[in-house]
Amino acid sequence: MTKLRWGMIGGGEGSQIGPAHRLGAQADGNFSFEAAALDVDPEKGRAYAQSLGIAPDRAYGNWQEMLAGEKDRPDRIDLVTVATPNATHFEITKAFLDAGFHVLCEKPMTMTVEEGEEIVRLAESTGRICAVNYCYSAYPMVRQMRAMVAKGEIGAVRCVVANFSHGHHAAGDDDANPRVRWRYDPAQAGVSGQMADCGIHALHLASFILGDEVRSLSADFASTVSARVLEDDAMVNFRTEKGTVGRLWTSTIALGRMHGLDIQVFGETGGLRWASEQPNQAYYQRLGGRVEIMEKAESGLHTDAARLCRVAIAHPEGFPLAVANIYVDLAARIRGEARDGLPSAADGLRSMAAVHAAVDSARHEGAWVDARPPMFR
Amino acid sequence: MTKLRWGMIGGGEGSQIGPAHRLGAQADGNFSFEAAALDVDPEKGRAYAQSLGIAPDRAYGNWQEMLAGEKDRPDRIDLVTVATPNATHFEITKAFLDAGFHVLCEKPMTMTVEEGEEIVRLAESTGRICAVNYCYSAYPMVRQMRAMVAKGEIGAVRCVVANFSHGHHAAGDDDANPRVRWRYDPAQAGVSGQMADCGIHALHLASFILGDEVRSLSADFASTVSARVLEDDAMVNFRTEKGTVGRLWTSTIALGRMHGLDIQVFGETGGLRWASEQPNQAYYQRLGGRVEIMEKAESGLHTDAARLCRVAIAHPEGFPLAVANIYVDLAARIRGEARDGLPSAADGLRSMAAVHAAVDSARHEGAWVDARPPMFR
Amino acid sequence: MTKLRWGMIGGGEGSQIGPAHRLGAQADGNFSFEAAALDVDPEKGRAYAQSLGIAPDRAYGNWQEMLAGEKDRPDRIDLVTVATPNATHFEITKAFLDAGFHVLCEKPMTMTVEEGEEIVRLAESTGRICAVNYCYSAYPMVRQMRAMVAKGEIGAVRCVVANFSHGHHAAGDDDANPRVRWRYDPAQAGVSGQMADCGIHALHLASFILGDEVRSLSADFASTVSARVLEDDAMVNFRTEKGTVGRLWTSTIALGRMHGLDIQVFGETGGLRWASEQPNQAYYQRLGGRVEIMEKAESGLHTDAARLCRVAIAHPEGFPLAVANIYVDLAARIRGEARDGLPSAADGLRSMAAVHAAVDSARHEGAWVDARPPMFR
Amino acid sequence: MTKLRWGMIGGGEGSQIGPAHRLGAQADGNFSFEAAALDVDPEKGRAYAQSLGIAPDRAYGNWQEMLAGEKDRPDRIDLVTVATPNATHFEITKAFLDAGFHVLCEKPMTMTVEEGEEIVRLAESTGRICAVNYCYSAYPMVRQMRAMVAKGEIGAVRCVVANFSHGHHAAGDDDANPRVRWRYDPAQAGVSGQMADCGIHALHLASFILGDEVRSLSADFASTVSARVLEDDAMVNFRTEKGTVGRLWTSTIALGRMHGLDIQVFGETGGLRWASEQPNQAYYQRLGGRVEIMEKAESGLHTDAARLCRVAIAHPEGFPLAVANIYVDLAARIRGEARDGLPSAADGLRSMAAVHAAVDSARHEGAWVDARPPMFR
Ligand SMILES: NC(=O)c1ccc[n+]([C@@H]2O[C@H](COP(=O)([O-])OP(=O)(O)OC[C@H]3O[C@@H](n4cnc5c(N)ncnc54)[C@H](O)[C@@H]3O)[C@@H](O)[C@H]2O)c1
């Protein structure tokens, strides 16, 4: 099988998520890395791209150059990943979809619900893939839980509890730390801080595992560090389309927690639990039975979980390989195969709409609001 | 030191909490068990009391007999424990306080806020101890966390997250199970199900560790098993007097969780975590440092934690000894010593008032309400 | 039921194990504490006994006085606990058995195999109970595992791995610490350091759960702190009567471990795991199945486990209640009921003989030796 | 930077370790996969190689063809990975080193000590890299522990305890399972079963972290499944050159354990613990301090650990990325940079010699034997 050609925007030297994408795209030999506009500083971007093996003429200074350069090449890239800061996602994603490229966009897909709807329509009209990097959904044990729910192995779902809390912004002196400060500044981050940054992953994960969508919600936001305008701690109660009760807590000041993304799903006949810090196990209790430890790559996993396991049971697989699993499915989709579970523009829109709804609710003392984007009401 | 005389109402054969009280009162040799009205069935109560070594004339058929019998004895009991079903707590506690006995009452102390205020006033006017069995507060590591907060070791507290969730009522057929059914029936359980049963422990624990009180709250209740009237799953957001943000989730349908009472406290300079299923450890992260595992009975614990450890480090101590620690402090108080930390009638009232406030909020779509009893506003 | 009368030798103020015995004997109201010779210092012993409620005439200065005083009283004690330093166990236990008392002796029961055999014979000839405080065997989940093995739920046992390691003697300056120093001094501790102190618990636990006895062994001892004569780290390989392979590691210099007593049992059709720091759970994997978490007090436990649970599932029970369970069975036995599982003088002898065999093997470069006491060969 | 050219022998479709090598070599874009002889069946090997993107003329039927084909190409591969069954490692590795290729050989490097010595000499004389895939040594937290030991952060090491136990061969019917059966058949597996397969990883890991070598050892082997000739459970006691005490247990019948490779290191002033199932944390207790949880990618890690972390703290990284780290260092070495820690032919020889010594000791009832290969005595 020949490799697909891949390009990347953002994710320059020293960026947080860049390495995971490069590893994810190349790990399985599906993509060759051919073009890039990696940095907000054109010179640094070009130099770093070349140090990574990109040919000089495809090591672009910015995304506009890249779009122009790639557009009409016979060997143009098959897929572009957008891993720039949030405010630029819409514009770049739109431009590349428009030009007929497949896009993997980082979360949050857009800043506004309107922009999100536009992307959804554009993806539809162009017939291009627009995936969103909700990479946690690509862990084998998350797929296992999703399949179990779908097959009724825990019965109708009564309640889902999802958290994403860490303590990495607990230091109160944001002024001294520009990498943190912008996140709580509406001018740069938009309407939401931690909900848009981390809570959104938990929102997606809940919907993904449940195979259900958030319908309405009530939120309580707090800016516990006084200088912050946007929330650094938030609680959202929600109801899904099917009536499941949802609880979602997210925080950046949770000292003692490192990467507290975890989820519990409680059904009529069984319960499930998974935590991203120990992603290769999940816990399952059948009504009346004991808690059982399910293991990645154990025999008997549901197909969609089994196919995403790369090495034998209890040989841990981690975050970069979850990202790689996204690329595995992207490659399959680009090659024309069907793949269930790849987070779509619609998923990116729905979760962003729920973040906006949460902001709205929090501003109105937790009033219950519709969490759906207008186009899906 | 001569033993104090102790009596018990409720906690008959097969009851859930009875054994913990008997063990707790006798474990340290502080109390001798002298009088009892253990069962709703007078005959069974008398027989069981005698089988436990109670003299026939003090093995009473009901609490009224017991009150009459004990009142004027020269060797009358020093302390009575009330471990009957919730609806009887007020009446019995009131009668025994009135007659000059010290009382340890099970939670919830009363069914209504008004009754709670009456007990608080009565305890004050009679000068008798009225303690409430918030026994989790007597675990050494809980005391350690409380002392750490009080001494500023985690700085001003920004957020507290307390849960008490289990899956023991996940089976949907309450009709078949009378021990479960009554809990969701307003006629028997009052205004609240799981909040009054378990959430109330988490409420107290949060206040206790913070040394702060719940001021206002917003609640979302759900009866996930359709036949239930009262809530079996609830989320409460709150703010304390000092402005700390609170999150509290409690559930009885959380399959996979056994006894999920846990608490996290996040301050400006440190974070703490403790879970009741592994009560002998607590986790502490200083801002900028690693997570450290604190151990019960380690050297250097704060005094109030150290004094409640009974055996050497890493020799686990459990729930019955937390109850026993309540009796240790009761004995000291009865003997005239001062003891900080014993949950009081005021604590019983405050947490019950917060439960009522949560019911009220939940009925009004999560409106924020005052959580304080009128007498403490 | 009237209480049994109980007395105690050793376990004075500040002692390590004394409090666990007092709590264990009294917790369930089976025994009343009537006589004591608590301290090597007669005055301190008498004073402390009285502070604990012992009548002045039964607060003895030493065990000889106590034996003389109790012997002919009509209300003499029913059971005496011997919780003095190791070298005195034999003499005291012998004297009390001889005088017709039931005895609970701390481990190790004796210093030599010959003494051990003498106690076994004496217990037999007098018909008195001589139990040894292998208290870990009284945890409900240990009983559950024993019952599972006995009922064939894991098939024939292939291998058992038991550890008891901690780091509390890791500080190298024993001279500065008399409580540690004596343990590595042959003049005071006898032939063995850590094997006789902790390894012996693991030895007993393995035999107990397997329902099988150590037959032969090979040992490797080390004194990792240079000034020490006796071992502070030891490894023993063994074979049981039924041919099971055994591995046992014990250490006192294992920094990072607090109370690392744990055991794993591997059978033809299932495996079991339990650790004393989290005693209320055990892990069970059936061949071809998932690991299941077994919980203390879960429904369906084997009888001998279920009867020793005191409070509901996931309400933790700890070390002092394991000791209390020993007293529960002692009370039953004294009252004439049969009880399986109470560690006997024969158990005390066997484990002590195995320690001696390990010493012997270690001195001969790990040569395989018979681990059985002569009387059981 | 241009990519290095990489080839692979063994690791065909459905093989256990093949995918980890392909992922490891390609993940970071250091190597392009150019040539392969993947399968014992030439046709299958050629077809699979092409399906992975290898050009038809470099998709070889066997390693001899590959050697012949690559030897004189101007674009010949820079590195070959040997991931065939154990008995072929020596011959293939030798041939490729001889022809001037760099080699990454799977463990065990050879079947005999003599062969191992030959490889060591050949690597030296040719000046080629011959690395052995002791991939666990490339986990960041393993590197952190190694650096801590080297820098004296736990003082002189007293004792190391390493285990590698699992239950995946617990089913007794090897005859029905050829993938298991050959491992216990001396004709196919050589002198050792589980020690050569898994124990050898633990041996290397201990030496690696300690920066010290096994000098002498005593072993106890068992074939707990009766039909097996070679050991499926083994215990090895050892002493290192510097006098550290070692304990190593390895088993394949440990039902309940999935991938129980873990290691504990106890020094004069600190202790360390790490387990491969949760590879992103390690536990550290300073003498007199609490246990601290060290996290992969936390700030302040030693250089050699920090440089091998790919994503942010608490984003788990797993086994395939440990393998990838081996390739990262191989690429650097091939490009002429120095890299500490890459497991060498000498390491492969030493661990294999220790396995042979263990076999020898086990056959002589655990006699202590020299564990070093003759050339390093
Ligand atoms: N899916 C996940 O789990 C996950 C995790 C982390 C970050 N993210 C998302 O990834 C995105 C990037 O986050 P990050 O943490 O890596 O940020 P970062 O600040 O660490 O790096 C951003 C990179 O983008 C480059 N850049 C900025 N503007 C650019 C432009 N106009 N053109 C080209 N390059 C530009 C910067 O030079 C830098 O290299 C964000 O949208 C974030 O929400 C997702």
Ligand SMILES: NC(=O)c1ccc[n+]([C@@H]2O[C@H](COP(=O)([O-])OP(=O)(O)OC[C@H]3O[C@@H](n4cnc5c(N)ncnc54)[C@H](O)[C@@H]3O)[C@@H](O)[C@H]2O)c1
């Ligand atoms: N603090 C805790 O952690 C905790 C735990 C469990 C229960 N509780 C509380 O303890 C109380 C009892 O709960 P339980 O679970 O043991 O209930 P239960 O139903 O198991 O037992 C109640 C006992 O009280 C007896 N009883 C009922 N009415 C009586 C009366 N009028 N006079 C005398 N005896 C009477 C019953 O015969 C029975 O023996 C409740 O208030 C409950 O909320 C507290």
Ligand SMILES: NC(=O)c1ccc[n+]([C@@H]2O[C@H](COP(=O)([O-])OP(=O)(O)OC[C@H]3O[C@@H](n4cnc5c(N)ncnc54)[C@H](O)[C@@H]3O)[C@@H](O)[C@H]2O)c1
């Ligand atoms: N079963 C267990 O888990 C466990 C745990 C700890 C200790 N132990 C055993 O308990 C025994 C005591 O250990 P410890 O750690 O409590 O010791 P310790 O040194 O802490 O206390 C010993 C006590 O015995 C008293 N004593 C000494 N000689 C005496 C004598 N001749 N007569 C009366 N009193 C005397 C001392 O004054 C002291 O109060 C030992 O045999 C030990 O092995 C068992």
Ligand SMILES: NC(=O)c1ccc[n+]([C@@H]2O[C@H](COP(=O)([O-])OP(=O)(O)OC[C@H]3O[C@@H](n4cnc5c(N)ncnc54)[C@H](O)[C@@H]3O)[C@@H](O)[C@H]2O)c1
């Ligand atoms: N480092 C580790 O953690 C680790 C883990 C697993 C296996 N291994 C080692 O990797 C090696 C392979 O083990 P595995 O479990 O993948 O085995 P496997 O049986 O699953 O696969 C072996 C592969 O090699 C191929 N092969 C066999 N003979 C060949 C030949 N002469 N030429 C070319 N290809 C040939 C087979 O067709 C098959 O594809 C072994 O040496 C094993 O010890 C190491």
